[in-house]
Amino acid sequence: MKLATQLVQVGVGRDRETGAISMPIYQTATFRHPGLGQSTGYDYSRSGNPTRQALEESMCSLEGGKRGMAFASGMAAVMQLFRPGDHLLVCDDTYGGTYRLFATLGAANGLKFSLTDLTDLDALTGNITPTTRAIFVKTPTNPLMKIIDLEAIIGIAKRYGILVIVDNTFFTSYLQRPLEMGADLVVYSATKYIGGHNDVVAGLVVCGSEELGEKLAFIQNVAGAVPGPLDCWLLLRGLKTLAARLEWAQASALHLARFLDQHPGVKKVYFPGLPGHPGHELCKKQARGFGAMLSFEVKSKEMVAQVLEKLKIISFAESLGGVESLITYPETQTHADVPTEVRRRLGINECLLRLSVGLEDACDLEADLSQALRPW
Amino acid sequence: MGKGTKLIHSGHEVDEATGAVSAPIYQSVIFAQPDVDTVGKWEYTRAGNPTRAVLEETIAELEGGKYGFAFGSGMAAIAAAFFIFSAGDHILVAQDIYGGTFRFVHRLLPRFGFKVEFVDTSDINNIKNAIRPETRALFLETPSNPLMKITDLGAAANLAREHNIVTIADNTLMTPYLQRPLELGIDIVVHSATKYLGGHSDCLAGLVVTGKERLAKEIRFIQNSIGAVLAPHDCWLILRGIKTLKVRMEQQQQTAVLLAEWLSSQPEVVEVFYPGLPGHPGRELHFSQAEGAGGVLSFRLQNQEQARRLINSLHLPVIASSLGAVESIVSLPATMSHAAIPEETRRKLGLTRELVRLSVGLEDFEDLQADLTQALEVARLSQD
Numbered sequence: 001m002k003l004a005t006q007l008v009q010v011g012v013g014r015d016r017e018t019g020a021i022s023m024p025i026y027q028t029a030t031f032r033h034p035g036l037g038q039s040t041g042y043d044y045s046r047s048g049n050p051t052r053q054a055l056e057e058s059m060c061s062l063e064g065g066k067r068g069m070a071f072a073s074g075m076a077a078v079m080q081l082f083r084p085g086d087h088l089l090v091c092d093d094t095y096g097g098t099y100r101l102f103a104t105l106g107a108a109n110g111l112k113f114s115l116t117d118l119t120d121l122d123a124l125t126g127n128i129t130p131t132t133r134a135i136f137v138k139t140p141t142n143p144l145m146k147i148i149d150l151e152a153i154i155g156i157a158k159r160y161g162i163l164v165i166v167d168n169t170f171f172t173s174y175l176q177r178p179l180e181m182g183a184d185l186v187v188y189s190a191t192k193y194i195g196g197h198n199d200v201v202a203g204l205v206v207c208g209s210e211e212l213g214e215k216l217a218f219i220q221n222v223a224g225a226v227p228g229p230l231d232c233w234l235l236l237r238g239l240k241t242l243a244a245r246l247e248w249a250q251a252s253a254l255h256l257a258r259f260l261d262q263h264p265g266v267k268k269v270y271f272p273g274l275p276g277h278p279g280h281e282l283c284k285k286q287a288r289g290f291g292a293m294l295s296f297e298v299k300s301k302e303m304v305a306q307v308l309e310k311l312k313i314i315s316f317a318e319s320l321g322g323v324e325s326l327i328t329y330p331e332t333q334t335h336a337d338v339p340t341e342v343r344r345r346l347g348i349n350e351c352l353l354r355l356s357v358g359l360e361d362a363c364d365l366e367a368d369l370s371q372a373l374r375p376w
Numbered sequence: 377m378g379k380g381t382k383l384i385h386s387g388h389e390v391d392e393a394t395g396a397v398s399a400p401i402y403q404s405v406i407f408a409q410p411d412v413d414t415v416g417k418w419e420y421t422r423a424g425n426p427t428r429a430v431l432e433e434t435i436a437e438l439e440g441g442k443y444g445f446a447f448g449s450g451m452a453a454i455a456a457a458f459f460i461f462s463a464g465d466h467i468l469v470a471q472d473i474y475g476g477t478f479r480f481v482h483r484l485l486p487r488f489g490f491k492v493e494f495v496d497t498s499d500i501n502n503i504k505n506a507i508r509p510e511t512r513a514l515f516l517e518t519p520s521n522p523l524m525k526i527t528d529l530g531a532a533a534n535l536a537r538e539h540n541i542v543t544i545a546d547n548t549l550m551t552p553y554l555q556r557p558l559e560l561g562i563d564i565v566v567h568s569a570t571k572y573l574g575g576h577s578d579c580l581a582g583l584v585v586t587g588k589e590r591l592a593k594e595i596r597f598i599q600n601s602i603g604a605v606l607a608p609h610d611c612w613l614i615l616r617g618i619k620t621l622k623v624r625m626e627q628q629q630q631t632a633v634l635l636a637e638w639l640s641s642q643p644e645v646v647e648v649f650y651p652g653l654p655g656h657p658g659r660e661l662h663f664s665q666a667e668g669a670g671g672v673l674s675f676r677l678q679n680q681e682q683a684r685r686l687i688n689s690l691h692l693p694v695i696a697s698s699l700g701a702v703e704s705i706v707s708l709p710a711t712m713s714h715a716a717i718p719e720e721t722r723r724k725l726g727l728t729r730e731l732v733r734l735s736v737g738l739e740d741f742e743d744l745q746a747d748l749t750q751a752l753e754v755a756r757l758s759q760d
Contacts, residue, residue: 002740005692008702009739012694021694021703022578197616199398237576237616240702244623244738313377313385315397323384323619324397359623360385361378 004243010058011236025233026050047221051229055236063173064180065206067213072225074187074203080219084110087131091118093141093346096337118148134163143295143330143354145270147279154182176287179208192321196238202227249292252362259366260296265376270295292357301350310372320356328354380622386434399430401612423600427608438552440559441585443592445599450568452604453582457544457566460594463489465512470497472520475714498525517546522674522709522733524649526658533561555666571700574617579610628671632736636673644752649674671736680729682755689751699735707733
């Protein structure tokens with residue numbers, strides 16, 4: 001069965017009693033036991049809820065994993081897999097919130113981490129220490145859209161017995177399947193493409209092994225950071241249109257990347273779909289598309305405020321992956337928590353804008369960008 | 377602004393106070409008044425609710441009208457449109473309509489003294505000949521469901537206007553993304569928003585749109601008096617559905633065209649009904665008033681046993697009485713969606729038990745084709 005078909009059919013046929021095509025929303029905290037020492041399989045919604053389970057199992061099968069789990073935030077759960085003294089290698093070009101999590105809560109719990117340029121495999125190997133437990137990969141990177149060689153990283157990690165955790169938020173399993181390439185865990189901000197409508201905040205983790213699944217299930221139940229049944233249902237609803245949304249949005253993104261690339265007011269465009277992008281060929285090899293996220297540098301810092309102010313259709317808001325196009329300013333917004341010297345070293349500067357391309361007509365988005373970039 | 381962009385930015389969706397990109401769900405029945413003498417914009421949710429207003433303004437904008445109204449189901453919306461008329465009024469109704477609408481106009485409206493007459497509206501002369509001095513309304517559905525007959529909306533609207541007749545069009549199958557009857561002169565558009573607008577088979581809803589203030593006043597009165605309004609959370613779900621209408625409809629239509637062509641060449645299939653097919657009698661007219669053929673098609677097999685077998689052997693499409701969802705849905709209109717129509721009438725219309733209706737979902741074309749191939753094989757074997 002093709003992925004598009006699998007996506008549409010998530011949750012269908014689960015409710016055998018009524019045949020309801022839409023998964024029921026089990027808005028219940030607890031479940032009545034048939035008798036002492038007996039269980040229906042559900043006891044208390046923190047440990048397991050049928051609606052959440054439908055989402056978790058669907059994600060697991062879509063990603064080709066062994067176990068899926070839904071969280072109010074996926075990253076915090078994954079971090080709890082590690083112990084004081086453990087060392088993690090973290091992709092240097094990553095969302096500011098991820099950096100903040102490692103730098104504050106992670107450090108407070110004795111975790112050590114090194115921000116590493118994962119496009120440089122020698123640097124990566126050089127950073128591995130006897131206490132290194134995991135490599136945290138994000139590809140494409142955020143916001144500079146670098147493509148990380150998953151096969152190579154997984155190969156190195158296997159040699160050293162290190163876990164590979166891939167944040168697949170930008171591409172989703174529809175475009176990129178890290179578990180099938182040998183990664184151990186895939187994490188998501190499900191708020192983005194999975195939900196797809198800018199209306200639910202949630203995280204998802206899919207495990208490549210039963211062992212990791214058991215560990216995370218323990219953390220999920222004990223720490224209890226689970227999303228509610230209605231939010232799980234909305235995520236299931238989002239999954240059904242994922243293929244259609246992503247196909248449309250990425251076609252528009254390619255169109256806009258080409259437009260911006262030719263625009264005199266734009267210094268540089270970061271989009272793996274452009275042939276000149278250093279990760280273009282690698283992206284073609286390990287993913288089924290180029291996604292719908294792109295970043296670009298305008299000619300001057302002064303233009304940033306103007307562009308953000310003048311855009312009419314594209315909303316100035318922090319998030320991505322929704323039906324509505326959103327633009328953000330990494331320098332002071334999504335990546336404000338990354339230290340300035342790290343930002344500068346990476347190339348995140350005061351002229352950089354990140355665009356999440358939505359489902360509006362591409363010509364309208366182009367016209368909106370064009371008027372906002374004037375007089376260039 | 378392009379019609380695809382409009383679906384996402386109707387201009388009513390962002391909460392000004394907070395900037396929230398998703399419209400807030402006002403799950404509130406009442407709205408406090410500042411003092412005993414002052415009534416605010418909102419009073420009581422039956423009369424009006426901020427979330428419902430976003431949906432109502434959005435659909436009005438998309439259909440090219442001015443006033444939108446949301447109801448608890450498609451039938452509640454259709455009923456509201458009919459209830460602006462009175463006892464003694466003569467109402468002309470397209471004969472090939474959804475079974476639920478048929479049941480309503482055939483069994484319920486006569487109780488209130490309405491005189492209902494069915495006509496084959498695919499020929500404008502039939503409408504002309506049926507008009508009487510007391511004719512007040514003309515109800516149309518194009519393409520018709522499930523036989524996909526096409527009615528000339530512009531010509532029907534012009535003819536009706538000459539006789540002071542109010543025209544109502546059910547635009548469920550096309551949605552404003554493909555067809556906008558108000559722009560062709562129709563007075564009122566009704567929707568089962570349960571179908572393409574909601575799009576996920578998870579929310580029952582109906583909508584009415586008009587551009588005329590006089591009609592809007594009547595419909596608003598009926599909406600508030602009868603109170604068959606759509607709840608705030610459901611309004612929000614329909615709004616959420618509308619955001620992906622373009623990508624769903626474009627994709628489903630593309631698959632429907634391929635399936636219609638492929639089914640036409642299958643020996644087990646006697647006839648395919650789909651306005652996107654070159655041989656369809658209403659094709660030219662349809663494309664003069666709509667921008668696509670949509671995602672629903674019907675086809676006739678050789679006998680009813682084959683049709684039954686085919687439906688029962690399909691794995692992907694759900695067997696259910698609905699359409700316009702992300703999941704493909706297959707049905708036997710004669711015993712399901714159109715069962716309310718008396719057998720004899722059904723036979724006259726061609727709504728027989730060999731006729732299968734398929735609402736094409738977002739599944740991959742090749743998967744649907746493979747599923748239909750194996751089911752047709754089962755159907756064929758049943759005959760041998």
